[in-house]
Amino acid sequence: MASAPVSFLLLFITTVLLPSSSSSPTSQPSDVFPSNKPPRFLGKHSHPIKPNHQQYRYETRFFSQPLDHFSFLDLPRFRQRYLINTEHWVGPSRSGPIFLYCGNEGDIEWFAVNTGFVWDIAPRFGAMILFPEHRYYGESMPFGSREEAYRNATTLSYLTAEQALADFAVLITDLKKNLSAQGCPVVLFGGSYGGMLAAWMRLKYPHIAVGALASSAPILQFEDIVPPETFYNIVSNSFKRESSSCFDTIKKSWSALTSEGRKEDGLRQLSKTFRLCRKLKSVQALADWLDSAYSYLAMVNYPYPSNFLMPLPGHPIKELCRKIDGSPEDSSILERIFNGVSVYYNYTGEVECFQLDDDPHGMDGWNWQACTEMVMPMSSDRNTSMFPAYDWDYSAFREGCRMDFQVTPRPKWITTEFGGHDIGHVLKFFGSNIIFSNGLLDPWSGGSVLENISETIIALVTEEGAHHIDLRSSTMEDPDWLVEQRATEIRVIQGWLDNYHRKMKATFNM
Ligand SMILES: *[C@@H]1O[C@H](CO)[C@@H](O)[C@H](O)[C@H]1NC(C)=O
Ligand SMILES: *[C@@H]1O[C@H](CO)[C@@H](O)[C@H](O)[C@H]1NC(C)=O
Ligand SMILES: *[C@@H]1O[C@H](CO)[C@@H](O)[C@H](O)[C@H]1NC(C)=O
Ligand SMILES: *[C@@H]1O[C@H](CO)[C@@H](O)[C@H](O)[C@H]1NC(C)=O
Ligand SMILES: *[C@@H]1O[C@H](CO)[C@@H](O)[C@H](O)[C@H]1NC(C)=O
Numbered sequence: 001m002a003s004a005p006v007s008f009l010l011l012f013i014t015t016v017l018l019p020s021s022s023s024s025p026t027s028q029p030s031d032v033f034p035s036n037k038p039p040r041f042l043g044k045h046s047h048p049i050k051p052n053h054q055q056y057r058y059e060t061r062f063f064s065q066p067l068d069h070f071s072f073l074d075l076p077r078f079r080q081r082y083l084i085n086t087e088h089w090v091g092p093s094r095s096g097p098i099f100l101y102c103g104n105e106g107d108i109e110w111f112a113v114n115t116g117f118v119w120d121i122a123p124r125f126g127a128m129i130l131f132p133e134h135r136y137y138g139e140s141m142p143f144g145s146r147e148e149a150y151r152n153a154t155t156l157s158y159l160t161a162e163q164a165l166a167d168f169a170v171l172i173t174d175l176k177k178n179l180s181a182q183g184c185p186v187v188l189f190g191g192s193y194g195g196m197l198a199a200w201m202r203l204k205y206p207h208i209a210v211g212a213l214a215s216s217a218p219i220l221q222f223e224d225i226v227p228p229e230t231f232y233n234i235v236s237n238s239f240k241r242e243s244s245s246c247f248d249t250i251k252k253s254w255s256a257l258t259s260e261g262r263k264e265d266g267l268r269q270l271s272k273t274f275r276l277c278r279k280l281k282s283v284q285a286l287a288d289w290l291d292s293a294y295s296y297l298a299m300v301n302y303p304y305p306s307n308f309l310m311p312l313p314g315h316p317i318k319e320l321c322r323k324i325d326g327s328p329e330d331s332s333i334l335e336r337i338f339n340g341v342s343v344y345y346n347y348t349g350e351v352e353c354f355q356l357d358d359d360p361h362g363m364d365g366w367n368w369q370a371c372t373e374m375v376m377p378m379s380s381d382r383n384t385s386m387f388p389a390y391d392w393d394y395s396a397f398r399e400g401c402r403m404d405f406q407v408t409p410r411p412k413w414i415t416t417e418f419g420g421h422d423i424g425h426v427l428k429f430f431g432s433n434i435i436f437s438n439g440l441l442d443p444w445s446g447g448s449v450l451e452n453i454s455e456t457i458i459a460l461v462t463e464e465g466a467h468h469i470d471l472r473s474s475t476m477e478d479p480d481w482l483v484e485q486r487a488t489e490i491r492v493i494q495g496w497l498d499n500y501h502r503k504m505k506a507t508f509n510m
Contacts, residue, residue, distance in 0.1 A: 116473020211433030221447030439465015
């Protein structure tokens with residue numbers, strides 16, 4: 001069995017950063033680049049834990065959606081999958097709330113089982129639970145199959161955040177009509193890209209949802225709103241805070257990798273050192289694999305053992321650094337690195353050899369989204385980052401997108417459509433009822449909202465939190481800060497619902 005990166009949003013497109021080595025001044029001395037793979041939740045070789053139906057009960061349904069909500073062309077429709085649980089719902093007569101998780105870039109069942117918070121709190125709110133799937137992921141494929149949906153830029157052009165939000169809006173409106181539940185308030189939830197969707201949906205469809213909990217939602221990771229080094233600096237600091245020698249070993253490893261790869265028979269030797277199933281095709285492929293491990297570890301640096309992307313111990317970065325620092329005295333840098341990343345890729349000890357996800361042209365939904373709307377500039381600072389130095393190069397990125405998808409990105413579209421610049425002022429006067437929750441260990445936190453904007457647009461920030469840990473189900477090992485954070489979220493959501501009910505009552509009594 002072999003495993004490879006699974007993840008959340010990554011940002012680089014394959015061809016963008018590939019070789020051209022010495023032509024880039026920042027590529028010295030290592031000649032490799034930070035990950036050129038857009039981060040994804042479900043990598044090709046990932047082994048996410050199969051949904052456990054005993055744990056959460058839901059019914060799976062399908063709903064017919066227009067392919068294009070924004071034109072009146074007579075286009076084919078597609079079936080959107082959604083999961084529903086009404087066990088605890090107190091129903092329309094008591095205006096029972098509807099908790100809607102905004103499905104993101106992957107199979108919705110996987111998000112459902114990794115979003116225990118919604119399941120945990122639904123009973124006390126008497127809430128219905130809904131998990132609609134994002135179009136072009138899981139089983140919600142336009143054109144009848146994944147193969148057809150991902151054929152080319154024409155068939156993929158309906159894969160956008162705007163269409164996904166419209167899917168949610170149309171679905172919930174129709175469902176409420178079917179259940180005579182028009183008076184039931186909807187609360188949105190989302191983590192990561194799903195959190196971005198939840199926040200944007202509250203802003204775009206205030207008549208449909210009373211509020212949104214947007215966890216680890218990097219809605220500011222666009223254009224120049226935050227510095228492009230932010231993401232890799234946070235990853236690097238997560239390693240440095242555990243051990244500066246661990247940070248140094250990783251920082252030095254890229255040039256060790258390059259010089260090893262340059263040797264005669266170097267690629268074969270590297271394949272052996274890293275116990276790869278097949279001979280390495282390029283040093284960059286190995287660099288990407290290592291980069292993925294570090295970036296994803298920073299996202300899932302949870303204080304207790306978890307299974308989100310991979311089976312991992314609690315405090316996995318501490319574990320990784322312990323392996324790197326604790327390798328036998330005479331270990332080479334690369335042997336130390338191998339021992340370290342084994343914590344990520346082989347924690348269960350069941351992997352016989354490592355399979356690199358080295359098909360750079362694999363069609364992936366997030367790659368398409370990153371090449372159209374979701375252009376998130378990323379750099380790696382030569383001093384503060386442990387990754388190879390890299391300056392964001394938009395024209396190289398654009399060329400990669402043209403090559404992979406025959407599409408030209410629109411880097412300013414997201415802020416035009418949803419805002420982002422001067423968000424403090426804009427949301428203060430024109431928005432309400434959004435919680436932005438973030439853990440500062442999460443590399444995506446740097447692109448999120450970390451300060452309270454108004455009475456009703458609030459930021460819940462935890463020093464020790466990682467990628468949307470608050471959305472996970474509560475456990476016996478939860479630290480106090482996490483228990484407290486969730487309690488605040490529950491209180492705030494209760495406040496939105498109380499307000500809604502007060503207003504309804506006032507209207508009826510008029
Ligand atoms: C994409 O494929 C469809 C179906 O095969 C075809 O009609 C369309 O012209 C293609 N578009 C491009 C841009 O190649
Ligand atoms: C509402 O009911 C109609 C008619 O039975 C059905 O076709 C549709 O899928 C239902 N809507 C949802 C969201 O399930
Ligand atoms: C994974 O871990 C097990 C147990 O430590 C070890 O026997 C095996 O060789 C490791 N696999 C790889 C590819 O390193
Ligand atoms: C990086 O560090 C070097 C050496 O310490 C220093 O000269 C340089 O100014 C630093 N660059 C930045 C961008 O901080
Ligand atoms: C924002 O306000 C809430 C209370 O409404 C508070 O719990 C939280 O700590 C504040 N966040 C920040 C980042 O100050």
